[in-house]
Structure formats: C-alpha cells, structure tokens
Amino acid sequence: MFSLTPEAAESRLPVARRTLERLRQVPELAPRYRDSQDIRTLDDIAALPPLLKDDLNAALAHLRPRAENGATWLFQSGGSTGAPKLGHAPTGFYMAGVHAHWQPLDRDDVFVNAWGAGRMWGAHFLAAALADLSGCQVIALGSVTKDEYAEWLAFFAAREVTAIGGTPSVLGLWFARARAAGLELPDLRKVLWLGEAWQPQLEEDMAAVAPEARRWGMFGSTETWVVGTNTPHCPADTFHTLPHQLVHVGEDRLLDFTALDPEMLNPVLRYRTGDAGRLVECPCGRPGRALRVLGRRDSVVQVRGLGLHVDEVIARAERETGVSRAQVVISETGGRAGSVEVLLLTAPGATVDAERLRKELLTETFTLSTAFQHDPENFRVRPVADLIGNDRTGKTSGLVVLEER
Numbered sequence: 001m002f003s004l005t006p007e008a009a010e011s012r013l014p015v016a017r018r019t020l021e022r023l024r025q026v027p028e029l030a031p032r033y034r035d036s037q038d039i040r041t042l043d044d045i046a047a048l049p050p051l052l053k054d055d056l057n058a059a060l061a062h063l064r065p066r067a068e069n070g071a072t073w074l075f076q077s078g079g080s081t082g083a084p085k086l087g088h089a090p091t092g093f094y095m096a097g098v099h100a101h102w103q104p105l106d107r108d109d110v111f112v113n114a115w116g117a118g119r120m121w122g123a124h125f126l127a128a129a130l131a132d133l134s135g136c137q138v139i140a141l142g143s144v145t146k147d148e149y150a151e152w153l154a155f156f157a158a159r160e161v162t163a164i165g166g167t168p169s170v171l172g173l174w175f176a177r178a179r180a181a182g183l184e185l186p187d188l189r190k191v192l193w194l195g196e197a198w199q200p201q202l203e204e205d206m207a208a209v210a211p212e213a214r215r216w217g218m219f220g221s222t223e224t225w226v227v228g229t230n231t232p233h234c235p236a237d238t239f240h241t242l243p244h245q246l247v248h249v250g251e252d253r254l255l256d257f258t259a260l261d262p263e264m265l266n267p268v269l270r271y272r273t274g275d276a277g278r279l280v281e282c283p284c285g286r287p288g289r290a291l292r293v294l295g296r297r298d299s300v301v302q303v304r305g306l307g308l309h310v311d312e313v314i315a316r317a318e319r320e321t322g323v324s325r326a327q328v329v330i331s332e333t334g335g336r337a338g339s340v341e342v343l344l345l346t347a348p349g350a351t352v353d354a355e356r357l358r359k360e361l362l363t364e365t366f367t368l369s370t371a372f373q374h375d376p377e378n379f380r381v382r383p384v385a386d387l388i389g390n391d392r393t394g395k396t397s398g399l400v401v402l403e404e405r
C-alpha cells in the first residue's frame with residue numbers, strides 16, 4: 001500500500017524513473033535492476049528490489065550528485081546504531097516543500113534552534129531553513145553543556161521565547177532540568193522535534209514547565225529528508241506525508257521511501273530505513289492517508305549467538321515505577337558480547353529496586369538467561385544519572401554497542 005493514490009503520484013513518476021536510470025549506472029547495483037521494468041505505475045515501483053543503507057552509499061560514491069542551484073551539503077547518518085553513511089542535500093534542504101504544507105512557526109515567534117550544529121548532522125540546518133521561510137526570530141543555540149542549562153533557561157524566559165526545537169532526547173534534558181529547578185517558560189507555545197520518537201516523560205515535564213506548549217513533529221532521515229509532519233492534533237507517532245515523498249508499506253509492515261522531488265540529490269528509490277509503519281486515517285481529521293510509525297524492525301541484536309529483542313527489554317524496564325527511560329548497553333570484545341547492561345534513568349527522587357528487576361529480566365528473557373547461564377554477573381541492571389548519548393546528533397539510542405579492546 002502506498003501513501004499516495006495512483007492519480008496523485010502519476011505526474012511525479014518521471015522522477016522515480018530518472019532515479020532508476022541513475023541507479024542502473026552504479027556498477028555494484030546494475031545487475032539487480034537488469035530485469036526491472038521501467039516505472040509506469042506505482043506497482044512497478046513496488047516490484048523493484050529495496051535499497052538499503054549500504055546500497056545508497058555505494059550509489060552516492062559512484063554518482064557524486066551535485067545541486068543545480070546553490071551548494072551541495074554533505075551530511076552523515078548513522079553512528080548511533082550503525083556505521084556512518086553519507087547523504088547529500090542542496091541549499092534549503094527541501095524545506096520550501098515542507099513549509100508549503102506545514103507552518104509551525106510564524107513571524108511573531110522567537111525560536112530556539114537547539115539541534116546540535118556542525119559535525120555533519122543535518123537537523124540544525126534544516127530547522128534553520130524552516131525558520132528562514134517563517135520569518136521568525138531565531139536563536140541559533142545548538143548543543144550546550146550540563147552546567148549551562150540554568151543560565152540559558154533564564155535567558156529564554158527573559159527573551160520571551162515562544163518556540164524551541166531539538167531531538168526528543170535533548171528536549172527531554174531541557175524540560176527535565178527546568179522542572180527540577182522550578183523554572184517556567186510561560187511564553188513557550190511550540191516544541192518542534194525530529195530525529196527520534198516522542199517520549200512520554202518529555203510530555204510530562206513539558207506540561208509542568210510550559211503548560212501552553214504543544215508538540216510539532218517531523219519524521220524523516222538523513223537520506224530521505226523530511227517525509228512527513230504532524231500537528232498538536234495528531235498522535236505523536238502519526239505523520240502526514242508530503243506529496244513529494246512516496247511511502248510504501250511492504251511485508252512485515254516494513255516501510256520504504258521513494259523521493260518524487262526533482263531536486264532530490266540522494267537516489268532514494270524503495271529505500272528502507274528499517275522503520276515499520278501503517279497507513280492510517282489520522283484522528284485530527286485531515287483527509288488522506290497518514291503514516292503511523294511503529295518503530296524499528298531491526299531492534300533484534302545477536303548476543304552470544306542468540307537474538308535479543310532490545311525494544312522488549314527496554315519496554316519491560318520502562319514499565320518499572322520510577323524509571324523514566326532505559327537503555328541496553330552491550331560491551332563486545334572481538335564481536336562477542338562480554339556483558340549486557342540495562343541502564344535506568346530514574347525520575348528525580350525515585351528509587352528503583354535494580355536487583356529485583358535484574359532477576360526478573362533474567363528469568364523472563366530466554367536470550368539473557370541462556371546467554372549468561374554460566375556468568376550471570378555479566379548481565380547487570382544499574383540506575384544512572386545520564387544515559388549514553390550521541391554527542392554529534394543529540395540522540396539517545398535504545399541500544400549502544402561498545403567495542404572493548
């Protein structure tokens with residue numbers, strides 16, 4: 001099933017046809033497209049082999065795309081859960097197409113751009129392009145260190161900041177720290193987010209710090225750029241896809257993406273990010289098919305030859321009273337898991353019985369009890385003050401794999 005009707009997609013199919021021609025020029029990929037039909041209908045797209053991250057990297061290395069107008073920006077994706085890969089974008093980051101359908105900011109807004117800037121991460125610049133189109137006041141903040149929060153929060157209140165944007169992990173830090181310090185942001189109305197799923201703890205802290213604030217989400221990736229957006233009237237996991245982004249729901253609800261924007265530099269044609277989803281009617285009442293994102297399908301990792309469902313372990317730990325977020329950390333030596341740790345970020349003042357949770361996880365999870373049968377001490381559960389974050393992107397992944405020497 002596709003996010004667009006055949007009628008809505010028809011006039012944009014030449015873009016997909018050109019992408020197929022480009023991919024056929026890539027020596028590593030040419031053989032797999034040899035028997036593919038030319039793209040005349042959506043069904044022809046569904047019949048193509050899916051493109052994975054490594055394929056896209058091979059294609060970009062060969063094609064070296066260039067923007068028609070303005071500069072070609074190079075960004076890096078991955079790094080949280082996989083090896084870094086490159087992605088390209090022209091000046092403007094396709095945000096004019098997003099702004100035409102989604103305007104969370106307006107001229108009267110004072111917007112704090114709290115996505116990390118630099119280090120080849122795209123979100124800060126993409127948000128800056130949106131702010132430019134909105135004509136608002138921009139405070140280009142980027143990431144800050146721990147001891148800077150209080151001072152910046154006071155500055156936001158004094159400047160009557162009305163909007164802030166970042167990854168949910170970074171926003172979570174801002175609101176948790178403001179709440180713990182008893183600070184309020186009475187003028188804040190809009191919280192823009194992109195890069196991770198929305199977090200329930202963030203919702204709670206936001207309500208305490210800025211009761212008038214509402215969330216405005218974007219969904220996408222460094223390869224596809226923004227695929228869909230939502231408003232405070234939509235569920236946090238449901239996004240309205242843009243007309244130049246074709247989303248296909250395939251087997252096992254795996255999503256693949258096809259860019260239908262003629263300016264698109266990355267050859268995105270049935271590109272799979274590992275995300276799963278469904279096409280639904282959004283409760284906000286906006287007509288057309290919306291995309292409900294169900295999380296990633298690649299959350300199963302190998303621990304000593306057995307598959308561990310990381311999302312299930314995290315969900316179990318996060319059901320525990322006092323735990324606001326959990327993270328699984330696997331320490332490997334030469335590709336073998338030496339230990340598995342579940343880190344628990346606890347709510348201020350809460351105490352968690354980590355040892356009881358550890359025993360329960362061990363008994364309930366076949367992979368853990370079997371893998372650590374002879375050395376159960378190498379499976380640990382530990383409350384922490386901070387989870388392990390990615391300094392570059394400000395994301396906090398549910399799974400971290402540490403390579404030990």
Ligand SMILES: [Zn+2]
Nearest residue numbers: 233234282284
């Ligand atoms: Zn909606």
